[in-house]
Amino acid sequence: MMATGNLFILSAPSGAGKSSLITALLKSDSARPMQVSVSTTTRAMRPGEVDGQHYHFVDKTTFEKQIKQGAFYEYAEVFGNYYGTSEQAIDDQLAKGIDVFLDIDWQGAQQVRMKKPGVTTIFIAPPSQAELEKRLRGRGQDSEDVIADRMAQAQSECSHYQEFDYIIVNDDFEQATQDLVTIVNNQRLKRSQQTIIHQDLFKDLLAND
Numbered sequence: 001m002m003a004t005g006n007l008f009i010l011s012a013p014s015g016a017g018k019s020s021l022i023t024a025l026l027k028s029d030s031a032r033p034m035q036v037s038v039s040t041t042t043r044a045m046r047p048g049e050v051d052g053q054h055y056h057f058v059d060k061t062t063f064e065k066q067i068k069q070g071a072f073y074e075y076a077e078v079f080g081n082y083y084g085t086s087e088q089a090i091d092d093q094l095a096k097g098i099d100v101f102l103d104i105d106w107q108g109a110q111q112v113r114m115k116k117p118g119v120t121t122i123f124i125a126p127p128s129q130a131e132l133e134k135r136l137r138g139r140g141q142d143s144e145d146v147i148a149d150r151m152a153q154a155q156s157e158c159s160h161y162q163e164f165d166y167i168i169v170n171d172d173f174e175q176a177t178q179d180l181v182t183i184v185n186n187q188r189l190k191r192s193q194q195t196i197i198h199q200d201l202f203k204d205l206l207a208n209d
């Protein structure tokens with residue numbers, strides 16, 4: 001039988017600590033290979049970002065051409081920029097038995113849920129609105145206007161929390177990381193997954209001689 005990885009979606013308002021949690025998850029001991037899907041975006045590169053690693057950075061014309069070609073699993077406009085997930089990249093990884101993590105917004109989550117009902121969706125919430133604002137300011141990269149915009153956007157993202165299977169409140173980072181690892185392992189231990197991985201074992205256990 002074909003190996004099938006698990007597909008996860010992680011959504012959060014910007015500033016909830018999603019990227020750090022994903023980095024910690026990837027560093028944790030794992031029984032299965034894991035990969036974060038690299039999205040395509042039209043937004044400007046931030047200092048320290050690497051093309052092809054954080055995102056595939058393209059211009060608007062290129063993105064719109066790719067939409068027409070049907071290259072995206074899902075795409076959405078966030079903060080006036082396009083963001084999209086490449087279909088081919090995900091399916092290839094899942095087929096190899098790799099667990100794939102999508103760092104996408106609620107609009108993308110809605111589209112993927114329709115295409116893959118088995119997807120596991122996780123919402124990461126900040127411990128309070130005040131703390132979220134503090135974290136957004138702490139980055140020191142954005143102007144007042146951008147911060148006000150992102151706070152409004154954060155509230156809009158949070159208003160969709162009920163659409164997700166799991167919720168992690170990122171107050172204590174270690175705890176939140178452990179929660180994320182627990183959710184991933186929980187999915188891997190489901191019978192539907194175990195049956196695929198332990199096919200030979202069950203053949204053996206049920207054999208008469």
Ligand code: 5GP
Nearest residue numbers: 039075076078083084085103104105107108
């Ligand atoms: P940032 O510009 O801070 O990297 O990301 C802004 C928002 O866009 C985040 O909420 C992030 O999850 C979302 N995002 C990143 N990539 C994708 C994508 O491929 N599809 C969708 N729908 N959202 C994305």
